Amino acid sequence: MTATARRVVVTGLGMTTPLGGDVRSSWEAALAGTSGAASITDSWIDEIELPITFAAQAAVKAVDVLTRQETKRLDPSAQFSVIAAREAWKDAGAPEVDKVRLGSVVGTGIGGIWTLLTAYDTLRQRGARRVLPLTVPMLMANSSTAAVSLEFGAGAGAHTPVSACASGAEAIAYGLEMIRSGRADIVIAGGTEAAIHPLPIASFAAMHAMSTRNEDPQRASRPFDTQRDGFVLGEGAGMLVLEAEEHARARGARIHAELLGAGLSADAHHIAAPEPAGLGVSRAIGDALRDADTTAADVVHLNAHATSTPVGDIAEDHGLRLALGDDLEHIAVSATKSMTGHLLGAAGAVESIFTILALRDRLAPPTINVDDIDPDISVDVVRKDPRPLPAEGQLVGLNNAFGFGGHNSSLVFRSV
Amino acid sequence: MASEQEILSGLAEIVNEETGLPTDSVQADKSFTDDLDIDSLSMMTIVVNAEEKFSVRIPDEDVKNLRTVGDAVAYISQAQG
Incomplete structure (x- = not known):
């Protein structure tokens, strides 16, 4: 970061996750060590035989929050993004802003897959005439960003980073740059995903990427434990209102945290497997700390991928x-994925919010299901119960998010 | 075969489902675009759903002539007959 660059703060938070329909309920459930995973009970789970029959589904269904017309016009991934963005915007005090100075950046790993596959079923079974005209605007990967841009009139730019499970974090990094570079004063940034559909489940299962612990869903997501056997598919969205510090101060906004910096790198190693030595991960973290003009000595908390x-x-x-x-x-x-499951394109945004809340409350959330820590894990994992962070001073925390394709991102936040 | 009144109320349900407009606002003299503020994508969705509901075919070239709700009711009634 150059000395003249604008500083960026976080003034609004919103989420809908397997732990709760908003930030407060999700965070309380996370501090309580609650698992959001359960057996899938939707009708399709009985129609198609799948090797995995559980997931971490959203705690509050979008159809219970949005109007019927909204749910018909938005793919589930966009529904989640709109729900989280509305909460974040309200949390930010619904700021007065010149609309051409307001941006939206929403990442997604997979996009409108429910719309795509449902429309294909309609095409095959009932013909082209029955395919609805909103199919393309609902399935396109940028549909969630467009929905947020339309909702708030964000005219400074609407962007959709697509980098698998790093997408939500990359969106925040992109929003940071939009404000630093002067393109926007406020950016609604985050990630969304709604891919608990039989095809992604079958596909991830074919990669042996997912846990097959069907008989015990709540204990299936167990990062760092010797018995871990893959991720648990989750869904939801997380949104942050990023704002130029001077803009936030001028309107007397409540500031949750400062977004100090971001680091992005690519493994360029394998389409799905991480580079085993962690070289790309290390570069992203190092770049993020330099961008934040801070050092590892200042960091007290990390929400791991x-x-x-x-x-x-x-x-x-x-x-x-x-x-x-x-x-x-x-x-x-x-590792809050132990509770939320893996929200793919929403993960980096939801976990950035958890990082901010941990710094604010001076309390690191637990990692559940670490019954027997892998002896090859060297980091200090917060297990079972939340752990107090230092009681004095501003606290610096990191959020990591990585994605298939070798995408690595690291974000640095500091409490106020 | 549905009566024109049945077609009107069925169409009103489709419009309500798509746009959220109350069904009693969907009346024969209302223009889809000027009165009900229905855009072309929503109009095509309404047409697809109406074709299904009333078992008729409404070719794209005819859709542009359906200016009012009454036009659509008459078209569907005739197509059914």
Whole structure:
């Protein structure tokens, strides 16, 4: 960051997750160590035989929050993004802003897959004439961003980073740059995903990426544990209102945290497997700390990507060791996917919000299901109960998010 | 075969489902675009749903002639007959 760059703060938070329909309920459930995973009871689970029959579905269904017309015109992924964006915007005090200075950046890993596949079923079974005209605007990957842009009149730019499970974090990094570079004063940034559909489940299962612990869903997501066997598919959205500090101060906004910096890198190693030494992860973290003009010595908390896959958790540990070294001794590491499951394109946004709340409340959330920590894990994992963070001073925390394709992102937040 | 009144109320349900407009606002003299503020994508969705509901075919070239709700009711009634 250059000395003249604008500082960026977080003034609004919103989410809908497997733990709750808003930020407060999700965070309370996370601090309580609650699992959002359960057996799937939707009718399709009985119609198609799948090797995995559980997931972490949204705690509050979008259809119970939105109008009937909204649910008909928006793919479930866009429904989640609108719900979370409305909460974040309200939380920010619904700021007065010149609409051409307001941006929206919403990442998604998969996009409107329910719309796409449902429309294909309609086409095959009932013919082209029955395919609805809103199919394309609902299935396109940028539909969630467009929905948020339309809702709030965000005219400074609407962007959709697509980098699998790093998408939500990349969206925040992009929003940071939009404000720093002067393109916008406020950006609604985050991620969304609604991919609990039989096809992604079958596909992820074919990769052996998901836990098959069908008989015990709540104990299936177990990052860093010796018995981990893959991630648990989750869904939902997380949205942040990012704002130029001077803009926020001028309107007397409540500031949740400062977004100090971001680091992005690519493994360029394999389409799905992480680079085992954690080199790309380490570069993203190092770049993020430099961009934030801070050092590992200041970091007290990290919300890890930690999806509960056998190789991914180890690669991240190696990357953390490379980037943070002995400073890991004073960094409380939490893996909230143990409770939320893996929200794919929403993960980086939801977990950034958890990072901000941990710094605010000076309390690192627990990582559940770590009954027997993998001896190859070297970081200090917060297990079972929340752990107090230092009681004095501003606190610095990191959020990591990585995606298939070798995408690595790290974000740095500081409490106010 | 549905009566024109039945077609009107069926159409009103489709419009309500798509747009949220109350069914009693969907009256024969209302223009889809000027009075009900229905855009072309919503209009095509309404047409697809009406074709299904009333078992008729409404070719795209005819849709542009359906200016009012009454036009659509008459078209569907005739197509059914």
